[in-house]
Amino acid sequence: MHPLLIVTLVATAVYLTSCAFHPYMKCKQCNRSKESHSTTFKGAFGKCRTCNGVGHHVRWGARVLGRKS
Ligand SMILES: [Zn+2]
Incomplete structure (x- = not known):
């Protein structure tokens, strides 16, 4: 197997594990x-x-893992 491919696979695995715990x-x-x-207008505010x-975004990897909100 190509070394670069192994690095990519490991990085992807680490990223997806991270997304599973911190989506x-x-x-x-x-x-x-x-x-x-x-x-x-000072003091005026609305929904972001x-x-x-919501205050947060679902990470790309978490969406891949099936998290929706
Ligand atoms: Zn926001």
């Missing part, structure tokens, strides 16, 4: 606050549009 990524836009703050008010 979510925090939302970079709201930093888990789930809110989107207005830059024009990037994560849809």
